[in-house]
Amino acid sequence: MNAPEKKVLLLALFLFGMGWVVHFSPWNPVPAIETFPYVPGEVSAAESAPAVVSDFTAAPHARKAHKVKSAKPSVHFPLAINRASAEELCALKGVGPKLAERILAYRRAQGSFKSAADLRKVSGIGEKKAAGILPFVIFD
Numbered sequence: 001m002n003a004p005e006k007k008v009l010l011l012a013l014f015l016f017g018m019g020w021v022v023h024f025s026p027w028n029p030v031p032a033i034e035t036f037p038y039v040p041g042e043v044s045a046a047e048s049a050p051a052v053v054s055d056f057t058a059a060p061h062a063r064k065a066h067k068v069k070s071a072k073p074s075v076h077f078p079l080a081i082n083r084a085s086a087e088e089l090c091a092l093k094g095v096g097p098k099l100a101e102r103i104l105a106y107r108r109a110q111g112s113f114k115s116a117a118d119l120r121k122v123s124g125i126g127e128k129k130a131a132g133i134l135p136f137v138i139f140d
Contacts, residue, residue: 081119
């Protein structure tokens with residue numbers, strides 16, 4: 001390797017290293033746009049696009065745009081199994097939409113759950129799944 005090739009290689013390594021330093025540095029070298037002009041009544045292309053939230057104050061490697069998710073209903077535990085809706089039942093670990101519907105169907109057909117033994121009679125709930133569900137439900 002001759003002298004000019006060595007200089008090019010050293011320059012490439014230096015620029016690569018500086019890129020890593022800037023990428024992982026705690027300071028933010030790129031200024032963030034804090035405000036956007038808004039004229040009421042004027043529809044822009046940004047308003048018709050999906051909502052995207054971008055966090056420019058986070059670490060540089062964590063600066064990714066995230067779609068805004070719809071808020072899920074909050075569920076407070078322990079869950080009253082005899083009054084819970086399908087959405088609330090889905091918040092339990094190991095319970096998906098199908099199992100929640102089976103629990104509701106069993107409750108409609110057989111009446112309210114009196115104990116853990118009644119819950120184990122639902123198709124799809126065995127000993128292991130019941131052990132995971134029972135700490136988070138109450139029978140009222």
